[in-house]
Amino acid sequence: MAxxxxxxxxxxxxxxxxxxxxxxxxxxxxxxxRLDNAAYKQQLTEFLGDHRxxxxxxxxxxxxxxxxxxxxxxxxxxxxxxxxxxxxxxxxKAILSAMKSNEEQTNSxxxxxxxxxxxxxxxTILERGLADERRHKAWIEQTLDRL
Numbered sequence: 723m724a725x726x727x728x729x730x731x732x733x734x735x736x737x738x739x740x741x742x743x744x745x746x747x748x749x750x751x752x753x754x755x756r757l758d759n760a761a762y763k764q765q766l767t768e769f770l771g772d773h774r775x776x777x778x779x780x781x782x783x784x785x786x787x788x789x790x791x792x793x794x795x796x797x798x799x800x801x802x803x804x805x806x807x808x809x810x811x812x813x814x815k816a817i818l819s820a821m822k823s824n825e826e827q828t829n830s831x832x833x834x835x836x837x838x839x840x841x842x843x844x845x846t847i848l849e850r851g852l853a854d855e856r857r858h859k860a861w862i863e864q865t866l867d868r869l
């Protein structure tokens with residue numbers, strides 16, 4: 723597999739993921755605020771921390787590539803957060819279902835990034851991020867199966 727080495731492409735790709743993680747944070751904050759179950763809130767708070775770490779790591783990689791990291795999400799924020807806000811009307815199960823939909827998107831984007839192939843330090847960040855995203859999605863799916 724070829725390795726993505728063009729600095730502007732690396733910066734652009736990683737900034738897309740940073741925006742995605744900012745959008746995920748907005749959705750997680752909305753979900754945590756609306757969930758009734760304290761254990762669910764606690765778990766989602768841990769996942770929120772993962773997304774914050776992703777932003778820190780990806781931002782440093784962007785700076786290392788000579789770019790400026792994004793500092794906020796994009797228009798998808800309204801969609802990801804909006805799903806959670808609307809789901810609040812139907813309770814915890816609907817909120818977690820909305821979060822599952824959001825995690826499917828983050829999983830997909832991290833999978834695409836990992837497959838592109840970057841230099842080792844960036845690849846390590848992306849693979850760790852993908853592992854987190856898969857863990858988030860699996861927990862949400864298992865929890866929904868129990869509801």
